[in-house]
Amino acid sequence: MADTEDRKGGDRKTTEVVYDGAAAAPMANDLAAASGTGMPAPGESMTKSPSNAPSPEGDGLGCHGGQAEMRAAAEKAGQSEILERYAADYPKGPHDQPQSMCPAFGSLRVGLRMRRTATVLSGSACCVYGLSFVSHFYGARRTVGYVPFDSETLVTGKLFEDIREAVHKLADPDKYDAVIVTNLCVPTASGVPLRLLPKEINGVRIIGIDVPGFGVPTHAEAKDVLSGAMLRYARTEAELGPVQAPRGGPSDKPTITLLGEMFPADPVGLGMMLEPLGLAAGPVVPTREWRELYAALDCAAVAALHPFYTASMREFQEAGRPIVGSAPVGHDGTAAWLDAIGEACGISRDCVDQTKNRFLPMIKGALENAPIKGRVTLSGYEGSELLVARLLLESGADVPYVGAACPKTPYSSADREWLEARGVHVEYRASLEKDIAAVEEFRPDLAIGTTPVVQKAKEMAIPGLYFTNLISARPLFGVAGAGSLAQVVNAAIGNKVRFDEMREFFEGVGHGDTAGVWEDIPADHSDFRRKELAKAEKARKAADPKRVAESVV
Template sequence: MEAPACSSAETMEEAARRAGQGSLLDRYKADYPVGPHDKPQSMCPAFGSLRTGLRMRRVATVLSGSACCVYGLTFVSHFYGARRSVGYVPFDSETLVTGKLFEDIREAVHKLADPAKYDAIVVTNLCVPTASGVPLRLLPDEIDGVRIVGIDVPGFGIPTHAEAKDVLASAMLSYARREVAAGPVPAPASGVEARPTVTLLGEMFPADPIGIGGMLAPLGLAAGPVVPCREWRELYSALDCGAVAAIHPFYTASIREFEAAGRPILPSAPVGVDGTNAWLEAVGDAFGLPQGKVEAAQNAVLPAMRGAFDAARIDGTITVSGYEGSELLVARLLIESGAKVPYVGTACAKTPWSAPDVEWLAAHDCEVRFRASLEDDLAVVEGLRPDLAIGTTPVVQKAKELGVPSLYFTNLISARPLMGIAGAGSLQQVVSAAMGNRDRMGRMRAFFDGVGHGDTAGIWEGDPNLRPDFRETNAKKMGKRERAKNAEAMI
């Protein structure tokens, strides 16, 4: 069944189910539930899985989808620093309907599978191939020793690009888990850690795993790989751990793979004094460590963290929103820094592993909204007029229009350490500097007041040519249509 490009999400989903993709979509609905609205406003979800694959060494990436989608995804991936080509298997209505597209994909994979260059090839179906039932599951598992991983990442099935990272990470973990079950596997290039490890689930600032490793060392433990991994062999080490820290709790499918491997899951993260204290307790419980040893680890880090917070206080009201999945952690850090955070919104879903953060934030008078819509975030900024709004691009734009200082979450907040002592004082400088811009933004707003809105939008050499008679006629037409629509609905 062919699904036309640029169809509605409902049409695409209906076509996908007719094409035999119902079980896949049902699994995605269970792993990544939406609501209260139908879909968060995020970039194309496939960007998340694409970027994850492009960061891995010796892994090739192939996309199958509409040419406009592939162009946009490759453009954004290279804008964010990808340094390799993205494979593309084009199609038209004939190859899609006749099944030739799948044959073209299989041929492309066979040509690309060079064990001297690659450990794995990731093939991704975008919306139209998924809706049309292109069966990537029928691709061979490996070709000349090169693993073939096929995933479907349709925009109508995966809510956010953050959760698409989980789709690829879990597919790779599943493949690696089968390899481990089949027999011995190669050791990572960096070697095998002699101490028991804690695998870190979720992308984070590069210094954070080092900081977490320092906190684990007094316990006789080490920080394991970060999932999504940077090379295939790290997947084996990630599975060979004593526990998994769900730093980003929305990696539902990956957590399922770790649980199938018998690994306990630790919620939340070592963020702030309270968060670090509770997290180290959870680590001690998971590994069955003596309480005295856990307390020694806590005493080694918590006093220094308190000192860092005392030296980097934040005074003001801040709202937080984003789609990266670490929004709750950032809100916790800001509150322990002294800020008042009445609202945090995230495009990701609520999971059992986000419960400690939700409870802590609620106890500190912070409303947490999962699957927050852009309208939710904008209404909060407009209603509260905080001292600082941290959010996505449209939230930052709205805040600036209101004269409210703002920071872009992804580039200015995510790109900083959040864990341990390094995280305790990492936000104060950038946040305080931004809040200090309120007077300057007020002057700018006054200077540009009335420009670019309503009749003054665009470029004018003189006054706009207003036609109130046209507006009145158009308003009457629209009113007539609305009355007819309401009358039809009542029949």
């Protein structure tokens, strides 16, 4: 079973139970040091990572090496063109990057939702593990492929050969239409050239993309990175000749492609509003199958419901398709959107007006029947925050602040102008600090936001709702969306009394000097802390040569 080993700890002798001799196994660096050559000693097995091989971590290229170091390395490795394109498509600022999950989760999720599509990641093992875990937590039922690497395979180019071998093995036309390979931070920074992969193997398309955390700001925009790459490939195929028809056959009416992920019922509602115009709802991009990409490109116009899909919109524009911003959300948003769709598709004014007269009264009635009373701050990283804010305002809520992790684009300008005209502060690329500051300043009846924002609000005895799971997972558009938020929002606001009771019950517990469990009431040592801080500040000033020189002068 187990051997025992005696160890001494101070004056006490203990016996450690050990199950094998693994702890005594020599490490590669121990062997190299013993031989004095930097290589394993004679007779010992050769390792894949000799001690003199360059280490990504040692060179600052590890997955936690820092954005500046990773970006500099990527530029030296010939990735400047990709980084410049990402900087133009997904501009950052006013700070470097919003705080959100790894952006590669967005593109990974798009690939995992597609039929007959294999996904392969190339990156640090810890990153791949985390992305795989999160994707399956959110319901993925597909295998996530992984091509591992070490220092040697990374710096010698063997990693690229391993990736190429992996896609050749995966490229089975009976199983897959496409194989998507994604470089994470370290392979991107090291210049692993996915662009050199074959474009097609045995009829299976090979799509290689780079989604580094230091180049793509949010996971929402990473969805656009992959969607744009697939649309570009599909557009090239369509230009060369006939392509596969949609699963349900081509539409007998001109279609409107819907750009951006949405609640499953929303395309149905949009189709109902488009039908009187002689139009039909087309595919939703990101698509669920490769053949839908052709139908998405073969549209009368594109509805940019999520306005940050810059790469995807570029492909539609290359195909000659007009882009319509905003969305049919609430009364005013629906009226403006129907006007814009009619203009883009050449629909007569009378037909558009008749459609508006049919749907706008129903939307207005739904809003009046489901009012929201209370102040709400709103933030998120899905890209639909401005649309949700419009719906809340038309439902009667007071919305002083909207924060979006996504960037400002021309296709969100109508929503921004509408909100700002009603006194709403719109913050693009909002940081966590900005979102929390808004909660502290406006003291809303409800805070809708990301997990840390909701956590902070609840600490302040303010009800909170997680945007992604509880708000964006509801219909937003047309008649169905008009009254969809009232129930969950009003119920959350109604919980304020419970929060007040809990705060009163736990008052003085879990904060500052009173944190923890005490037998007696803890003494207040704030005066001592202030004195110590003053001493530290005085010492800091005394150690500052510049301040010393100024005091002498």
